Amino acid sequence: xxxxxxPVIPGFNLTLGYTLVYLSLIVLIPLxxxxxxxxxxxxxxxxxxxxxxxxxxxxxxxxxxxxxxALVNGVIGTLLAWVIVRYRFPGRKIIDALIDLPFALPxxxxxxxxxxxxxxxxxxxxxxxxxGIKVAFTPFGIVLALxxxxxxxxxxTIQPVLEDIPRELEEAATCLGANSFQVLRHVLIPxxxxxxxxxxxxxxxxxxxxxxSVIFIAGNMPGKTEILPFLIMVKLDQYDYLGxxxxxxxxxxxxxxxxxxxxxxxxxxxxx
Amino acid sequence: xxxxVLSATRQRNLGALTLIGCAWLVFVVxxxxxxxxxxxxxIQQGYASFFTAVLEPDAIAALKLTLIAVGISVxxxxxxxxxAAWCVSKYEFRGKSLLVTLIDLPFSVSxxxxxxxxxxxxxxxxxxxxxLAEHDIQIIFAIPGIVLxxxxxxxxxxxxxxxxxxxxxxxxxxxxxxxxGASGWQMFWHVTLPNIRWGLTYGVVLCTARALGEFxxxxxxxxxxxxxxxxxxxxxxxxxxxxxxxAAFSVATVLLVMALLMLILKQWxxxxxxx
Numbered sequence: 001x002x003x004x005x006x007p008v009i010p011g012f013n014l015t016l017g018y019t020l021v022y023l024s025l026i027v028l029i030p031l032x033x034x035x036x037x038x039x040x041x042x043x044x045x046x047x048x049x050x051x052x053x054x055x056x057x058x059x060x061x062x063x064x065x066x067x068x069x070a071l072v073n074g075v076i077g078t079l080l081a082w083v084i085v086r087y088r089f090p091g092r093k094i095i096d097a098l099i100d101l102p103f104a105l106p107x108x109x110x111x112x113x114x115x116x117x118x119x120x121x122x123x124x125x126x127x128x129x130x131x132g133i134k135v136a137f138t139p140f141g142i143v144l145a146l147x148x149x150x151x152x153x154x155x156x157t158i159q160p161v162l163e164d165i166p167r168e169l170e171e172a173a174t175c176l177g178a179n180s181f182q183v184l185r186h187v188l189i190p191x192x193x194x195x196x197x198x199x200x201x202x203x204x205x206x207x208x209x210x211x212x213s214v215i216f217i218a219g220n221m222p223g224k225t226e227i228l229p230f231l232i233m234v235k236l237d238q239y240d241y242l243g244x245x246x247x248x249x250x251x252x253x254x255x256x257x258x259x260x261x262x263x264x265x266x267x268x269x270x271x272x
Numbered sequence: 273x274x275x276x277v278l279s280a281t282r283q284r285n286l287g288a289l290t291l292i293g294c295a296w297l298v299f300v301v302x303x304x305x306x307x308x309x310x311x312x313x314x315i316q317q318g319y320a321s322f323f324t325a326v327l328e329p330d331a332i333a334a335l336k337l338t339l340i341a342v343g344i345s346v347x348x349x350x351x352x353x354x355x356a357a358w359c360v361s362k363y364e365f366r367g368k369s370l371l372v373t374l375i376d377l378p379f380s381v382s383x384x385x386x387x388x389x390x391x392x393x394x395x396x397x398x399x400x401x402x403x404l405a406e407h408d409i410q411i412i413f414a415i416p417g418i419v420l421x422x423x424x425x426x427x428x429x430x431x432x433x434x435x436x437x438x439x440x441x442x443x444x445x446x447x448x449x450x451x452x453g454a455s456g457w458q459m460f461w462h463v464t465l466p467n468i469r470w471g472l473t474y475g476v477v478l479c480t481a482r483a484l485g486e487f488x489x490x491x492x493x494x495x496x497x498x499x500x501x502x503x504x505x506x507x508x509x510x511x512x513x514x515x516x517x518x519a520a521f522s523v524a525t526v527l528l529v530m531a532l533l534m535l536i537l538k539q540w541x542x543x544x545x546x547x
Contacts, residue, residue, distance in 0.1 A: 003314060006452040008447050008451065009362050009363075009443055009446050009447065009450065010450075010456040010459075011358060011359075011362075011456055012359060012362075012365075013364050014355075015355040015356070015358040015359035016274045016359040016365070018351075018352070018355045018361075019352065019355050019356040019359055019371070019375075020371075022348075022352045022355075023352075023356075023374060023375065023427070026420070026424055026427060027374070027377055027378055027424060027427060028286065028374065028422050029387040030390060030392075030424070031377075031381070031389055032394055033389055033392055034388065034389045034392055037392045037399075039336050050428050072340060076298050076302075078299065079294055080298060080299075081293065081296060082291065083291050083292055083294075083295040084295075087288055087291070087292055089292050091296065091299075091347060093301045095296075097535060097539050098299070098303050098304075098535070099303075100538065101303050101307075101531065101535065103302075103478065103481065103482075104481040104485075104488075104528045104531035104532070104535050104538075105306075105485065105527075105528065105531045106484065106485025106486075106487060106504075106524075107485060107487050107488070107505075108487045108505040108506075108508050108532065109505070109508060109524040109527050109528060109531075110306065111486070112310075112508065112512050112520060112521070112524060113307075113309045113310045113524070114306060115304040116309050116313060116517075116521075117305055118307045121303065122309075123309060124301070124305065130518050135370075137313060143510070147302075148306070151302060167432045199367070202379070204381070205379065205380040206380075207498075208382060208387050209380070209381065209382025209384065209385070209486075209488075210380065210382075210383075211382065211383055211487065211491070212383075212487030212488050212491075212505070215417060216512070218483075228382075229382050229383075229384035229385075229488065232382075232384050232385070233384060233491070233492065236388065236391065236492060239397070241391070241392065241395070241397050241398075244388055245388070245392065248382075248384075248385045250387050251382060251385065252375075252381065252385065255380060256380075257382035259380060265316055
């Protein structure tokens with residue numbers, strides 16, 4: 001089955017076997033178990049569970065907030081990557097190193113920190129409430145928390161690509177009479193777009209499932225600021241395993257449809 | 273002409289300054305202020321209450337449990353990561369890209385679902401629930417469940433870092449070692465491992481950071497029994513929900529310090545890697 005790159009490297013059966021067994025035990029069989037468990041439900045029951053107003057509004061909120069957070073990251077992530085790669089300025093190394101903080105910081109810590117920061121009497125929340133904007137315990141707060149935890153994705157995926165684009169390419173374009181907008185449109189965007197989409201997808205996928213950083217700032221008001229993972233948690237607390245499973249399966253399916261669409265878009269863009 | 277060039281450079285500088293300013297603003301609002309809030313809330317009533325919260329028995333028990341979960345899940349995922357990266361990067365076989373997709377799968381599954389699937393397997397109403405109860409084995413609401421949930425969410429980290437690195441390094445050095453008479457293990461210890469050590473360190477750091485801080489998956493399977501099945505992040509949640517903010521932020525500070533330590537290690541490994 002294996003066509004080794006070179007016949008003298010040993011360990012194919014061992015490593016492939018171990019990889020498959022481990023992956024099956026920890027990831028694949030338990031995930032498949034969830035689908036088998038869900039099969040106890042008839043289609044009608046499944047539909048009844050996932051079409052309650054509470055679930056539908058959580059579905060919209062989860063995917064909507066994740067989409068907005070990924071888009072916001074698409075903008076500020078690109079800005080950060082651009083500035084770190086292209087300019088030399090005081091504090092550049094610190095910014096570069098701390099970009100990964102949201103990956104390293106436990107999400108529960110991020111959650112309580114953001115909630116305190118943006119609560120109506122918090123350090124930033126007081127200015128927001130002076131302006132009549134409520135952040136904590138609203139969908140806005142959820143988007144904020146999701147933007148925080150997924151901040152590094154876009155930066156880290158486009159940073160290496162940006163470093164590899166030769167400056168001469170832009171200079172050549174400028175010398176040939178292109179203005180900055182044309183350089184952006186014809187040189188930078190085509191080179192960065194695939195990596196940007198990868199970062200966007202990673203951020204989106206992570207944001208959809210995120211729990212720890214969101215539940216504190218969300219306030220979890222039924223029908224208003226409940227996210228899907230929180231609803232699963234509620235069902236589990238009520239020992240409603242079937243209900244939790246139905247929502248879990250629906251969430252996985254919708255996620256994969258989204259990821260598939262983004263993947264197709266990415267392939268289309270690379271071809272054209 | 274020269275004034276035209278001058279104004280163009282000035283315009284460009286202005287643009288650069290604006291962008292740098294925006295980046296600083298994002299950095300301060302998004303990354304520095306949350307750090308500041310954690311620290312300032314933790315010590316707002318002085319250092320004594322900080323140390324009381326951090327050193328109380330439940331917090332120490334939570335720290336121990338977190339370290340147990342990290343101590344089991346990280347080594348297992350390191351062995352898996354090296355093994356997976358080896359077979360993906362050194363061989364061509366059918367279904368390889370499917371395998372890579374499956375390795376990355378836990379990244380796109382919600383941590384809550386990661387916890388849920390183990391409840392469905394090992395919980396009281398789960399597939400093996402009755403059997404486990406008869407044999408008096410407890411997985412859910414106990415340490416094994418916490419370890420399993422942590423394992424699931426951290427599966428891809430090491431493999432993810434090693435696969436591109438090992439693909440880029442190719443197989444020449446390993447082939448040379450084999451042709452000079454090295455056994456498979458000698459080749460691995462003396463050729464492969466030194467080549468991948470910084471990439472491996474990088475993966476281990478990311479994996480450890482996530483295992484230390486995992487919340488959602490662990491929360492589902494833990495049962496929140498203080499002193500027994502409470503990890504450090506769960507302990508933060510309990511304290512916070514009891515309106516004991518000073519204690520919550522004090523314990524959060526411990527986690528924050530660990531996170532910063534991980535960032536420093538990561539930076540160090542990355543600089544070695546780039547050399």
